Amino acid sequence: MNMVSESIVKDMTLAHNGHLKIDWVKEHMPVLNRIRERFEKEQPFAGLKVAISLHLEAKTAYLAKVVQAGGAEVTITGSNPLSTQDDVCAALVEDGIRVFAKYNPDPAEYKEHLIKTLETRPDLIIDDGGDLVTILHSERRDLLAQVRGGAEETTTGILRLKALEKEGKLEFPMVAVNDAFCKYLFDNRYGTGQSVWDGINRTTNLVVAGKTVVVVGYGWCGKGVAMRAKGLGAKVIVTEIDAIKAVEAYMDGFEVMPMSEAAKHGDYFVTVTGNRDVIRKEHFEVMKDGAILSNAGHFDVEVNKVELDALSTSRRIVRKDIEEFVMADGRKVYLLAEGRLVNLAAGDGHPAEIMDMTFALQAVSLAYVNEQYKAIGKQVLNVPYELDAMVAQYKLEALGIGIDKLTDEQKSYLDSWVE
Incomplete structure (x- = not known):
C-alpha cells in the first residue's frame, strides 16, 4: 500500500x-x-x-x-x-x-x-x-x-x-x-495538572503567583489543575455541582463557591467538567477586566463562545492562541486556544x-x-x-523501584475471618 x-x-x-x-x-x-x-x-x-x-x-x-x-x-x-x-x-x-x-x-x-x-x-x-x-x-x-x-x-x-x-x-x-x-490517578491528575499550566504559561507569558485561579470542576483533572496552581503561588477557588467533591476541595485547602460568585474574583479560569456552558453570559458580565479563560475539558463548549461574542463590541487576536473580547463597558476578557483544550491546542499535551x-x-x-x-x-x-x-x-x-510482597502467612491472615 x-x-x-x-x-x-x-x-x-x-x-x-x-x-x-x-x-x-x-x-x-x-x-x-x-x-x-x-x-x-x-x-x-x-x-x-x-x-x-x-x-x-x-x-x-x-x-x-x-x-x-x-x-x-x-x-x-x-x-x-x-x-x-x-x-x-x-x-x-x-x-x-x-x-x-x-x-x-x-x-x-x-x-x-x-x-x-x-x-x-x-x-x-x-x-x-x-x-x-x-x-x-x-x-x-x-x-x-x-x-x-x-x-x-x-x-x-x-x-x-x-x-x-x-x-x-x-x-x-x-x-x-x-x-x-x-x-486517572496519574494522567488526569499529574498530566493535566502540569500540561494545562504549560499551555497557559507559554501562551500568556504572565505570572501566576498572587493571582486568583478559578478551577471549574474538581474531578481528577480539576484536582491536578488546582494543585499545580497552588504550587505556582495562586489563590485557588473551586466551583462544583457535586457536594462530596466540594467538601474534598474545601478540605484540600481551596475556597469553594458558586460560579456566579467566583466569576467576580478570577484572574484565570480553567474549565474541567466535560459539560457545556459552565462559563456563560451571566458570568462574563461580572468578570474582572483582563480575565483569562481556558478549557481543559474535551470539547470547546465549556466556555459559551456564542454568548461571549454576543456580549463583546469587538474581538481580535492579540497574541498566538489569545483572543481578546472587549465588553460594552470597556472590560477585556481573553479566551485561550478558541476554548479548545489549552494543554494541547496551546501546548504539547x-x-x-x-x-x-x-x-x-x-x-x-x-x-x-x-x-x-x-x-x-x-x-x-x-x-x-x-x-x-x-x-x-x-x-x-x-x-528502578521495588516494593514489598505479602508473605504466605499474611495472605492467609487477610483471607481469613479467624484471628
Whole structure:
C-alpha cells in the first residue's frame, strides 16, 4: 500500500522533524517500549485493522507504532482540530501508517477525516471523546459489522458510551481506559495538572503567583489543575455541582463557591467538567477586566463562545492562541486556544512519562478486547485490574523501584475471618 497517496496530511516534507519528536518521546516511554517488545513477539493484531482517533502528536504517534508492531494495519486521525501536529502526521505516513489529519481543519474537513478513518472498516478502535463511536452508531451504521470493540480515552467519551449502553444501543464492547487507576490517578491528575499550566504559561507569558485561579470542576483533572496552581503561588477557588467533591476541595485547602460568585474574583479560569456552558453570559458580565479563560475539558463548549461574542463590541487576536473580547463597558476578557483544550491546542499535551502509562493501558486493553470481545458482549467495561497493576509494575521497574510482597502467612491472615 502507498500510504502517501492514501493519506491526507498537510506536507510530507515535514516528516524529518516529526521523526525527531517521535524518537524523543520513545526514549521516555519505557512501559510502552516493553509492551511493544511483547507485541512484536505475540502479534495480537495480526491481520486486523485498527482505527485511532486521539490528539495527534508525538506520544500518540508512538502508540500507533506500537499497535502497528503488533501486526495491525493502522489508520489514525486527530480528535481535536488544534492539537494535530503536521510534522508528526507526515512521519507516521513514512512509517506505513495511514493518516487523515491536518492542523486546524474546518469543521467539514475534520468530520471528513473521521469518516475516512472509519471507511477503512476497522476491526478495533481507540477513541477520544467518542467521535468514532458516535459516527458508527448514527450516520455510518454500515461500518459497524466488522468492529469487534475498542477502548475510550476520556471522561467525556465514557459518558457518551454509558448513555448508549443505558439505552441498549451500544453495538460492541468498549473498555473505559479513563477509569483505570493508572489513567486517572496519574494522567488526569499529574498530566493535566502540569500540561494545562504549560499551555497557559507559554501562551500568556504572565505570572501566576498572587493571582486568583478559578478551577471549574474538581474531578481528577480539576484536582491536578488546582494543585499545580497552588504550587505556582495562586489563590485557588473551586466551583462544583457535586457536594462530596466540594467538601474534598474545601478540605484540600481551596475556597469553594458558586460560579456566579467566583466569576467576580478570577484572574484565570480553567474549565474541567466535560459539560457545556459552565462559563456563560451571566458570568462574563461580572468578570474582572483582563480575565483569562481556558478549557481543559474535551470539547470547546465549556466556555459559551456564542454568548461571549454576543456580549463583546469587538474581538481580535492579540497574541498566538489569545483572543481578546472587549465588553460594552470597556472590560477585556481573553479566551485561550478558541476554548479548545489549552494543554494541547496551546501546548504539547501531557508529559511523555505520564502518557507512557496511559497509552500502555490503551495498547493492552485493545489486545484484551480483541481476545475477549465475544465473551464480553455489548457493554462498557473497566480495565481489568491485573492489566492496571501490570502497567504500574512495569513503571516501577523502569524507575528502578521495588516494593514489598505479602508473605504466605499474611495472605492467609487477610483471607481469613479467624484471628
